[in-house]
Amino acid sequence: xxxxxxxxxxxxxxxxxxxxxxxxxxxxxxxxxxxxxxxxxxxxxxxxxxxxxxxxxxxxxxxxxxxxxxxxxxxxxxxxxxxxxxxxxxxxxxxxxxxxxxxxxxxxxxxxxxxxxxxxxxxxxxxxxxxxxxxxxxxxxxxxxxxxxxxxxxxxxxxxxxxxxxxxxxxxxxxxxxxxxxxxxxxxxxxxxxxxxxxxxxxxxxxxxxxxxxxxxxxxxxxxxxxxxxxxxxxxxxxxxxxxxxxxxxxxxxxxxxxxxxxxxxxxxxxxxxxxxxxxxxxxxxxxxxxxxxxxxxxxxxxxxxxxxxxxxxxxxxxxxxxxxxxxxxxxxxxxxxxxxxxxxxxxxxxxxxxxxxxxxxxxxxxxxxxxxxxxxxxxxxxxxxxxxxxxxxxxxxxxxxxxxxxxxxxxxxxxxxxxxxxxxxxxxxxxxxxxxxxxxxxxxxxxxxxxxxxxxxxxxxxxxxxxxxxxxxxxxxxxxxxxxxxxxxxxx
Numbered sequence: 001x002x003x004x005x006x007x008x009x010x011x012x013x014x015x016x017x018x019x020x021x022x023x024x025x026x027x028x029x030x031x032x033x034x035x036x037x038x039x040x041x042x043x044x045x046x047x048x049x050x051x052x053x054x055x056x057x058x059x060x061x062x063x064x065x066x067x068x069x070x071x072x073x074x075x076x077x078x079x080x081x082x083x084x085x086x087x088x089x090x091x092x093x094x095x096x097x098x099x100x101x102x103x104x105x106x107x108x109x110x111x112x113x114x115x116x117x118x119x120x121x122x123x124x125x126x127x128x129x130x131x132x133x134x135x136x137x138x139x140x141x142x143x144x145x146x147x148x149x150x151x152x153x154x155x156x157x158x159x160x161x162x163x164x165x166x167x168x169x170x171x172x173x174x175x176x177x178x179x180x181x182x183x184x185x186x187x188x189x190x191x192x193x194x195x196x197x198x199x200x201x202x203x204x205x206x207x208x209x210x211x212x213x214x215x216x217x218x219x220x221x222x223x224x225x226x227x228x229x230x231x232x233x234x235x236x237x238x239x240x241x242x243x244x245x246x247x248x249x250x251x252x253x254x255x256x257x258x259x260x261x262x263x264x265x266x267x268x269x270x271x272x273x274x275x276x277x278x279x280x281x282x283x284x285x286x287x288x289x290x291x292x293x294x295x296x297x298x299x300x301x302x303x304x305x306x307x308x309x310x311x312x313x314x315x316x317x318x319x320x321x322x323x324x325x326x327x328x329x330x331x332x333x334x335x336x337x338x339x340x341x342x343x344x345x346x347x348x349x350x351x352x353x354x355x356x357x358x359x360x361x362x363x364x365x366x367x368x369x370x371x372x373x374x375x376x377x378x379x380x381x382x383x384x385x386x387x388x389x390x391x392x393x394x395x396x397x398x399x400x401x402x403x404x405x406x407x408x409x410x411x412x413x414x415x416x417x418x419x420x421x422x423x424x425x426x427x428x429x430x431x432x433x434x435x436x437x438x439x440x441x442x443x444x445x446x447x448x449x450x451x452x453x454x455x456x457x458x459x460x461x462x463x464x465x466x467x468x469x470x471x472x473x474x475x476x477x478x479x480x481x482x483x484x485x486x487x488x489x490x491x492x493x
Contacts (some may be wrong), residue, residue, distance in 0.1 A: 001239070005304060006141065008199070009483050010278065013333050015393065016054050017415070022489040023224065025081060025440055027244055030045060030049050031225060032212070032376070033413050035274060038140040042359040045128055046421060047110065048072035048073055048074055048094070048129060049072075049073045049074075049421060050074070050110065050111055050130045050132060051065050051118075051130075051131045051132065051166075051317060052064075052065040052069075052074065052076060052110055052132045052136045052455060053065075053093070053108065053109045053131065053134040053135065053187075053374075054135070054185070055088075055089050055101055055102070055105075055109070055134070055135045055137065055143070056089075056134065056135070056136050056137065057137045057139035057140070057141050058065075059141070059424075060080050060142055060174065061079055061140045061439060062076050062078065062079075062080055062085045062089050062137070062139075062311040063076065063077070063089045063092070063101075063102065063181075064076075064079065064090065065077070065132075067109075067371055070187060070189070070259075072094075072187050074408045075184065075185065075186070075187060076092045076185040077466060078140075078180070078182050078185070080145075080347075080402060081145060081148065082180045082181055082182055083148070083178040083179060083180055084143065084148035084174065084178065085139075085215075086100070086146055086175075086178045086179055086180070086181050087100065087157070087173050087174065087211055087212075087426050088100060088137060088139055088144075088173055088177040088369065089101055089165060089181060089413055090102040090103055090117070090181065090318070090465045091181035091184045091185060092103075092185055092479050093185055093192060093196075093317055094182075094187070094189075094192075095184075095192055095196070096184060096192075096196055097195065098290065099200075099207075099318075100209070100318055101135055101137070101317070101318060101369065101370070103318075104134045104315065104317040105316045105317065105370065108132065108133040108134075108373050108381070109132045109134075109135060110132045110253045111131055111132040111133065111240050112378070113133065113381075114118060114153070115133075115287075115373075115381045115382070116133055116139060116375060116376075116381070121384070126161060131174055131314050131376040132376065132438055133373060133374055133375050133381060134369055134371040134373070134374040134375075134376075134378070135370055135372075135373060136370070136371045136375075137369055137370055137374075138169035138170050138171065138368065138369055138370065138371045139170065139171065139172065139173065139369075139373060140162075140172060140340060140486050140489060142170040142489070143162055143172045143373040143456075143485050143489045144171075144172050144173075144174060145488075146178065146484055146487075146488040147160035147162070147172050147174040147481070147485045148160075148174045148178075149392055150480075150481040150484050150485065151174060151176040151179075151462075151481065152176055152326055154466060154467050155461045155467075156176060156466045156467075156477075156481075157176060157204065157210075157462070157464065158175075158179060158210065158460065158461045158462040158466075158478075158482060159173075159175045159176070159210040159211040159214075159348040159459075159460070159461055160172055160173075160174045160211075160348070160350065160458065160459070160460050160482070160485060161173055161174075161176060161211050161348045161349045161352040161458070161459050162357075162456050162457065162458040162459075162485060162489065163352050163353065163356045163365075163367055163457045164199065164356075164362040164366050164455065164456065165355075165356040165359035165365070165423045165448060165454045165455075165457045165458070166360055167365060167366030167367065167386040168356070168367045168387065168453075169367075169371065169386075169491060170316070170349075170367050170368065171371045171456060172458070172459050172485060172489075173209075173211045173312060173349075173369070174211065175203075175208065175210040175211050176278035177204050178197055178206055178209075178304060178484060179206040179435045183195040183396040184199075191344055194438065194470055195294040198201055199230060199267070204339075206362070207480075209318075210346065210348065210461075211348050211349055212316070212318065212320045212321060212347055212349050213319070213321050214321070214347060214348075215291075215321055215322075215323060215324070215345035215346055215349070216342055216345060216346065216347075216388075216430060216442050216444075216461060217340055217342075217344055217345060217430040217431070217432055217442065218340040218344060218345075218346045218351055218428055218430060218444060219339070219340045219341065219428030219429050219430030219431070219441070219442065219444050220244050220282045220284070220287075220339060220340055220426065220428040220429065220430075220444075220474070221340060221354070221426050221427070221428035221444045221445075221446045221459075221474070222281065222339065222340030222344055222346075222428070223279060223287050223338075223340065223426060224355070224358065224401060224405070224426050224446070225288060225299075225302055225303050225306055225308065225354060226287055226291050226294065226299065226302075226304070226338050226360065227275070227279060227290075227304075227401055227404060228305075228358075228392070228393045228397060228401060229258050229294045229298050229299050229302035230275070230290050230293070230294050231393070231400055231401070232302060232394065232397050233261055233294060233298050235290070235293050235298075236275050236290055236294075236405065237275065238274060238275050238276040238279075238400060239275070239276065239402075240246070240274065240275050240276050241272040241273065241274055241275075241288035241378035242273060242274075242275065242278055242285075242287075242289045242290060242489055243272060243273070243285050243286055243289055244264045244265035244270055244271055244272050244283070244285075244286065244391075245264070245265070245269070245271070245285050246258055246259050246263055246264050246265070246285070247259070247262065247285065248285045248289075250288075250293075250329065250331070250332035250335050250336070251330070251331040251335070252331070253332050254278065255332065255337070255346065257284055257285060257293075257335060257336065258284065258285065259283050259284045259285055259289050260282065260284070260429060261484075265277065265278060265281060265283035265285060265286055266278070266280075266281050266283065273439070275290065275324075275425075276303075276404060277312075278290070279404045279407070279408060279426075280289065280404070280407045280408050280410075280411045281411060282408070282426075284339045287338050287339050287387060288335035288336075288339060290338065291333075291334055291335060291337065291338020291339075292331050292334050292338070294338075294429050295334070296337075298335050298340065299325070299337070300325050300327070303324075303395075304324045305364070305390065305393070306350075306353065306354050306357055306364065307323070307364060307389065308323045308324070308325060308350060308354075308355055308481050309322075309323055309324045309325040309326075314350075314366065316367050316368050317369065317370060318365075318371050320347065320378055321347050323345060323346045323347060323350040324343065324344070324345050325337060325343070325344050326342060326343020326344055326345070326459075327343060337378050340428060341431060348460075349367060349459070351444065351446050351456075351459035351461075352365060352367075352446065352457055352458060352459035354457065354459075355426075355446040355447060355448050355457040355459060356406070356422075356448065356454075356457035357393075357398075358401050358402060358448070359392075359398075359402075359448035359454035359457045360398075360454070361395045361398050361399075362391055362392055362393040362395055362397060362398035363388055363390075363391055363392070363446075364388070364389045364390055364391075364392045365386055365387065365388055365389065365457075366386075366387040366388075366389050370383050370384055371383070371384060372384070374443075392486075395403040396477055397411075400453075402424050402451060403413075404476050405424035405425055405426055405447070405451075406422065406424045406465075408424075408425055408426050408427070409422075409423045409424060409447070411426040412425060412427055412474075412479055413473075413475040413476050413477060413479065414475070414480060414483065415475075415479075419483075420451055420490075421425075421449050421451075421486075421489075421490055422451040422452065423448075423449045423450075423451060423483070423486065424447060424448055424449070424451040424454075424457045425447035425448075425479070425482075426445075426446055426447070426448065427444065427445050427474030427475045427478070427479060428442075428443075428444030428446075428474045429441045429442075429443060429444070429472065429473045429474050430444060431451070432441040432476070438470070439464070440464040440465030440468075440469045440472055441464075441470075441472055441473075442461055442462070442463055442464065442465075442472050443461065443462040443465060443466060443468075443472045443474045443477035443478040444460070444461050444474045444478055445459070445460045445474045445475070445479040445481075445482045446458065446459045446460075449486050450490070455489070455490060456485075456490065457490045458482045458485060458486060459482075460478040460479075460481045460482045461478065461487075462477045462478050462481070465477065469479075
């Protein structure tokens with residue numbers, strides 16, 4: 001072969017290698033980024049050409065895809081109380097991706113999950129249009145609606161989470177203010193963008209799922225955990241006596257810690273109050289003493305047993321923010337932490353788990369939001385089974401705390417109203433902000449019922465005092481909401 005031919009052959013070989021390398025780069029290395037690029041109309045057309053599966057709750061359809069006559073064959077819709085269910089479903093948008101169960105269970109809903117491979121193959125061979133699978137949640141629609149209506153009736157910012165103690169099934173997950181996911185799922189890009197910008201700029205943060213993504217100081221609801229640590233370590237018993245003083249000075253400081261509204265702890269003028277009365281009347285000074293007697297290490301260990309500060313929470317399957325007890329460098333910090341202040345921070349779901357664990361005899365169950373995954377033909381792909389995370393406290397300790405919570409409910413506003421079942425509860429009025437004494441507190445209430453045969457555990461938080469401002473307490477603001485949800489869930493029980 002002469003020199004010119006060798007040069008042409010070499011040039012052709014180089015070009016072939018370059019073409020192969022480019023094809024490999026585009027189809028293998030860059031495939032995912034190109035597929036996920038929002039400018040890739042072909043991917044959008046393919047995805048919207050498939051009927052996405054439903055999200056439902058006890059037969060109530062929360063999300064579905066309906067046929068259209070435009071270039072995108074299906075439109076994602078949220079037909080039932082979309083704002084009430086937005087923290088559960090999330091949204092599915094061609095411009096802004098997805099959140100909530102739309103994101104967590106995307107592979108099932110869009111039909112690409114490995115469990116659906118055989119059905120995809122059959123659809124391809126038979127020529128049927130591919131479809132996604134269905135997600136059935138654990139949500140109780142009646143309780144969900146009541147919780148949402150209770151929060152929004154007075155324009156409260158807050159959250160309600162209810163759990164079935166024996167299984168960890170999440171029965172209610174509400175966050176307010178909320179948003180309508182239908183406004184983000186439309187095919188009109190300009191309108192969707194306008195909605196997105198409005199939601200992002202809203203100072204009330206309607207897209208924040210406060211149930212699992214926001215942490216708050218738990219206030220006196222944390223006394224359930226402190227009591228568990230004291231009882232489990234034989235540091236204190238319900239009859240043991242502690243200070244009843246309206247205020248105490250924290251060790252090695254000039255800082256005072258006081259009871260709510262500077263009140264003496266319990267009835268009468270006795271200088272001491274039992275642990276039972278201190279819990280019942282939510283006495284900060286007594287619980288500061290109890291917490292300091294327990295010690296930082298044992299308090300943190302007990303909190304970890306309840307899932308607080310023990311590391312990253314597993315998804316449920318949506319992400320769940322970590323809780324924390326915070327740092328406790330000295331006795332003064334320990335006293336403040338023992339009343340659920342300083343650096344202690346819990347999500348409403350965390351606090352619902354605390355109540356559910358006591359209700360379940362001290363056994364903590366992993367909370368979960370999905371009950372069943374279905375194929376497009378409604379056959380079952382997977383059913384979620386209850387999972388125990390461990391014994392947070394012994395059954396006798398859980399029983400003792402239950403009795404303490406029953407007494408606390410009796411001392412709470414509305415707690416003696418006649419009911420066909422008994423409630424065990426603990427209120428919390430949590431200070432926060434740079435000027436806590438002049439900032440309306442967060443109002444908490446955690447509970448379970450029926451007290452001796454628990455079916456529902458619940459946590460309610462109303463931010464910034466709700467409509468009662470500085471006068472707000474957990475008993476006056478959060479408790480009525482929780483009781484209405486319990487009534488809805490226990491009807492006929």
